[in-house]
Amino acid sequence: MPKIKYHRIAAILVLVATAAWIATGEFSSVGSASQEAEAARKAEAEKAAERPATLKTVQVARPPRLEHARTIRISGRTEAHKETVLAARATGIVEELPFSEGDLVAEGDLIMRLDPQGKDVAVESARQLLEQREAEAEAAERLADSGNIARLRLREARSAVASARSALETAKAELDRISVRAPFSGVIDAVHTEKGTALTQGDKVATLLQLDPILAVGEVSERNLGDIRRDDVAEVRLVTGATLNGRIRHVSRAASPQTRTYRVEVMIENPDRRIPAGMTAEINLLTQSVETVALPRSVITLNAEGELGVRAVDPEGVVHFYPIDIVDDTPGALYLAGIPADARIIVAGQDLVTEGETVNAVMADEETLRDLAGGPAVQKAMQR
Template sequence: MANNNPVTGRLPLLIILTILIALVAYMQWPETVKEKKKYQRIVAVKTASVAYDDFVESVEAVGTARANEQVLITSKYSDLVDEVYFNDGQTVARGDVLVRLNNQEELAKVKELEANLSESVAQLNRLSELLNTKATSRSIVDQQEAKTKAISAQLLSARTKLDDLTIKAPFSGVLGFREISRGAYIDAGSVITSLDDLSTIKVDFNLPERLLTTVHVGQKISAVNSAYQKVKFEGQITSIDSRIDARTRSLKVRAKLPNKALKLRPGMMLNIQVVLKVDKLLQLPESTIIPIEDKHYVFVVQDDVAYRKEVEIGRRHPGIVEIISGVQAGEQIVQEGALKLRDGAHVKVIAHDGKLVEDKQSDLAKKDGGKA
């Protein structure tokens, strides 16, 4: 008897149709995965390396520059100016003649006393010979000896005054403006010019008393001034005051800065940085840190994938953060583009430690083009 069940008759057809659908789905599945990978979002980022570097602990202060030696050149006597031997701003050495006052009278007096002394010494020698032969008394010889000593003292005084009428530089340095002219009459104490030794600059500044145990002679400092914004002047502490200011509770410190190029001038305001301690610490740029509530995170790049990791941070400097734990030295951390990332996101590093990273595919294309 023939089987007229329609379902049984169509069963082979259904089986064949099912197999064809499964085959088509199987063949299309890799293409779907490839399309997803093809259109997967890749974020361009810039990275920085976790590295050990010097972490400088310092304190800042403000001070005023002073010349190593500074003096106002004045005259001890009132007289006419015979000669002026310098110009404004001239560099002079110790002992250089700056001004000569009228010295004719003192010069004549010195010559007179030299003649008197010569005669007195000759008379003393004759009397001494007579004393040896008992031809004169001891008292006459003593009187002549006293007279000779008096003339000698007067001559020394006259020579000293004559020297003082020639004004010389007491030390090497740079002169200020000339305040006198040739032929002018100046009084005793009148300012002729100023003289500054600028080879070294002194700077006094105050620090909190709590730093007394951490500040010492020989400690390094750096100074900056608004006139030279990109230049740091290095120096060291040379002395510390023996007292604490009772009103401000601060400690006065003096430092010296070499100034061979004469860039620094007395009176300049200097921003001082005193180096207290230098440690070798693991650190990162501050821009790599992502704060979330009371925790801190970074994105670590491995094989072009960004993974979020929690880190423990320590001390901070402007732009720098100490890393206590969470990442290791040498790891690549996302510095720019972190706000677009999630854990496991694919990334493309376009710059690392401030240097552009060339595209590997474009490099290969260039090489292939060169070979062709």
């Protein structure tokens, strides 16, 4: 029997051991272990998905509903209720000028009178001639009734009376033209002549203003025109700081060709005439009241489309966005329409959440409300 070499014996032993290992199934368990590990990882991921995620916390407030008038703010100025420049109606020398600048006058008061230059004498002469013609006509009536003169002579006498009466009226009109009288009550704002000055017809005499009532005048845009009505209430703030109430007297129905805006006149009582014409004013036109909420500016945010609005949370904690209609913008608050009555407005964290997201909503504490509130109106609205 030939002798077997050592390396062949070693190879045979390795082969036998490998066959035994395969037979035990340990080789196939490598793949099974890998599959079990993958299944365990999937199960862990599913459990993690099932666990609730940590919700973002936002602070909310439920502002009450407030009736507030929509306010249209425009810049303007004061103007006299009536203004006129009185002018000479005839040629002559100024004889009387009884009033000075700043004097109050009543309707019909004499403002200026020219030297009559014989016009008063002409009136007296025409009056005497009329009296003579009337006496002659009366005599002709009696004679005609008795048949002593022809009816033609009577008609001539009556015609002479009419002619004399016309001459008297003409002489009176000429005399009246030398006087300038106030067409309405007011204040003399300027005097443009002096006693002894020679005037021609049409020369300026004085400027007369009626300051009670006084007007606050401004321009509104085409967009706001439909919200304004005659007799609506208006608030006027003068450059002096005084605030006055008035009513809209007139809204122009024709736009300015240059600005495409419409003139609005607000009438204000001014019994002491302390408010002058030409003073700068801010006019707040108060339209019909609407239901609003008062919120600070910091609550306002933008959505993805760039719309202004607020974010609110529904009873399920889902975030919603509501576009707003700014009814009034005051130093203390924005008065907004378009927000549902039951909305819980997000007052802290509104820029950190998106529409459709579920959040943890908590009512804002008093300190947060004080920080947000810019004035008493907002504090009232936010604290409920």
